[in-house]
Amino acid sequence: MDVAPVLIAGRWRPADAVGSFRAENPTLGEPFGAQFPVSGWADCDAALAAAAQAAPELAALPAEQLAAFLDDFAARVEATRDAIVGMAHQETALPAKPRLDEVELPRTTGQLRQAAAAAREGTWALPTIDSKANIRSLLLPIGPVAVFGPNNFPLAFNSVSGGDFAAAIAAGNPVIAKANTSHPGTTKLLAEAAFAAVQSAGLPPAIVQLIYRTSHADGERLVADPRLGATGYTGSRGAGLALKRAADAAGKPIYLELSSINPVVILPGAIQQRGDKLAEEFTSSCLMGTGQFCTNPGLVLLLASEATERFVGGLVERFRSSAAGTLLSNRVAVSLVESIGKLQAAGATLLVGGARDTGPRASVANTLLRASGRQFIHHAEALQTEAFGNASLVVVADDVDELATVIELLEGNLTGAIYSHSGGGDDALYACLEPALRRRVGRLLNDKMPTGVAVSPAMNHGGPYPATGHPGFTAVGIPASLRRFGMLACYDNVRPERLPAALGDRNPNGRMWRSIDGAWTTADVSATGKS
């Protein structure tokens, strides 16, 4: 039986496999296509050795070469878009159009090109020069980066083409990609495009490597290996925290994007003013992509009133009348039903949905649950169970104090949104609730659902634990996401000809922003501080 090769040390070669698996077509509910290997430690070890050797070679290359590689890779993804989109659709059931072809693929190539531009400009590394003391610093590549991609964005967060990949490479690091096992075929196509671009650019071949799956133990060994620089992980909380324990114990940075229920607070004035519109907006955000977004609004916080009852009724109606999408896999469907069960066990009432499709398709009816503020307060942990998919929990608080207490009990989340009356009618309430919500989320939104995550320099796709492992970093947004994969490097009294170009007196490209003697500038050192 043919098993797909892994990409290690610049060669597609058979895995040193301890097993194999196939992708599932979630629409048909059955496995299909090629066999993919489960790599043993020998593959991880070989990938680490090759990455460790490639890392200093890569770090010594001009940024332009890296940038050209990223641009070329983006072009190759576009050139093979039909195959990539087709395979991703088969493996994930996400719509080929518009989602994969018109939204996610352009986002993916856009990220690669933005990362290329950031590498070229060099500002991401925060070059800082004290010209009088002749002390200079910047972020240098941290070393080989292991990337574990999630199931829900087969292109834009793919371990071999997504945000973590682009950021790690643009920061000058080799990547060891661990495919998400729900879309190995898509990942293989992307890795083929990436590796062709590596070869075409004449870069060290081991800067892009791919394995498909390992045992949990080998994954933990990988993120803790002395040869590794850091890890980027997006996925479930359980698996992520196991990797975190291993990486932490070895002193290796690991950037995690874990679960998040993304509370949406809708204040009374907004419901009064535009309840129907908001019900539409919420339903659309919650069911988009069958609810399988990291920033899916999984918790709605409301204050009790007749208008609130009408609003909730409108949600139920919309959830019932919308067709339930196909989930990423039957495992996701099983897990969603389990999570709905946990929420019910904690006291939430099922308003609509809750059950799996009877057919082979990976699908669960659009689901809405409800709990009171008091219930939430008494079962805060269980009622924050993430129900990954097309489900959401509505919590109706009796009064403002109860609502404030609910917010105080929230875990760290990626986002939190507050809808309020556009004329200022909710402003006092906003001022009272915002500080507590602000501290618990990475991104605060006004009058907007959290599902759109713009690739903006000001974006934060991060947040307090347990949404991530560190509240200071973002996984989306360039150049900030690159800084996760840099180590701070200071040059003290180092002779001019030995400095990296970014720290020389002369601005190496005339466009790089550097902080020179306390002021950000694109000028040379001589022109600003030194005299």
Add this chain to the structure above:
Amino acid sequence: MDVAPVLIAGRWRPADAVGSFRAENPTLGEPFGAQFPVSGWADCDAALAAAAQAAPELAALPAEQLAAFLDDFAARVEATRDAIVGMAHQETALPAKPRLDEVELPRTTGQLRQAAAAAREGTWALPTIDSKANIRSLLLPIGPVAVFGPNNFPLAFNSVSGGDFAAAIAAGNPVIAKANTSHPGTTKLLAEAAFAAVQSAGLPPAIVQLIYRTSHADGERLVADPRLGATGYTGSRGAGLALKRAADAAGKPIYLELSSINPVVILPGAIQQRGDKLAEEFTSSCLMGTGQFCTNPGLVLLLASEATERFVGGLVERFRSSAAGTLLSNRVAVSLVESIGKLQAAGATLLVGGARDTGPRASVANTLLRASGRQFIHHAEALQTEAFGNASLVVVADDVDELATVIELLEGNLTGAIYSHSGGGDDALYACLEPALRRRVGRLLNDKMPTGVAVSPAMNHGGPYPATGHPGFTAVGIPASLRRFGMLACYDNVRPERLPAALGDRNPNGRMWRSIDGAWTTADVSATGKS
């Protein structure tokens, strides 16, 4: 028996103590002065509760108030300098002049004032604005910060006046200071000055709190507490890693500055050119402060030659003829002798020193050990034992390959220095060795000993694990050190009147650098991007 009070929730009050201790006068080798309490968990809990309450109040205050507090505190430290210096001298045996009075105290007040200036300007928070998408982000206060200060800088790294304290406060966070038990009296005086400044500024009183000592278990519980934002720790590796385990498991950021042996590579041309001068410079750097610097050069890497033998002979002569200083405590002396024993057990030869003073004074003879490159390669871990104090290990490699291997085996360090011929004679060797050393240290020096740590915006007092817990952060250098105590906060579509001042269209003080639409500027948004 009178026991000194702790400062909790805005009040100097008796500790809920589980024991007490006294400081030691290391010159006399005996305890002296007041009793200080060992706090039980109740004190930690009370401090956490008060800090958690003060944190949002503090975060809501204008930066100017924080800055004024830091400036006033600096002035109060200067006003009580004689008492502070006198007590610190008694507790640490560090010379009152020049060290404490003329070097460390001005450095301490300078740091406080630099932190004040950084808080006023606001650039530290990396305000970033995408004017078209109306997405804006910056670093906000991370929450209450626990600071554990080291024994070796009773003022400049003191938990209630040092770099971590200044950075945490300037970033807008309350501090829970855990005194270093070797200088509790100094810490009490500094906390009194800090608290008087808090009261005078009318700040929430719990933003500065002080406990002196806890059990290890309570310390671990403190850094993992949900009410805490982050921890700054400077000290021994063992205690630091125990705290790291606890904080990591709870998802709480902890910034550690642990042991470092700070390798100094002296290339053959430099020895030929200025061997005597370098022997003098090295001896002075190594014995300064009785060797008790985080950046003390504890490892010298040389290539075998006759000139090297003369150089080492010169070091031995100087170590022998210099008076041995007093160490910070008898515990430090015991630990130093133990470490010297470990180095000997791993094969290092004692060239000079090695033994404790026979008197009560905490002192060990200036100590130099020697090992071959081959020995180092075979016992790399044991021969990197930190001998904290006036001791250093000379490693002489037979050839360049051996020297390169020695460097490849180095753990993460705060600093690494390379001395080379000023005329370029060692340049090929430098180019061959620098990349491997560069990756293993936070700060790379040329022709300069690492013991000076300038408070410069470009400084990195950090480095790869196990020198610290994360290679992306520095404990010294403003504004970068403040960023450790911030959480990234994004405002997406948030109404203008609800934005923090730093993210409004108008630059709030005309001096804050903000990245607006990809360019750093002190201008308003309207003038640069939005149109």
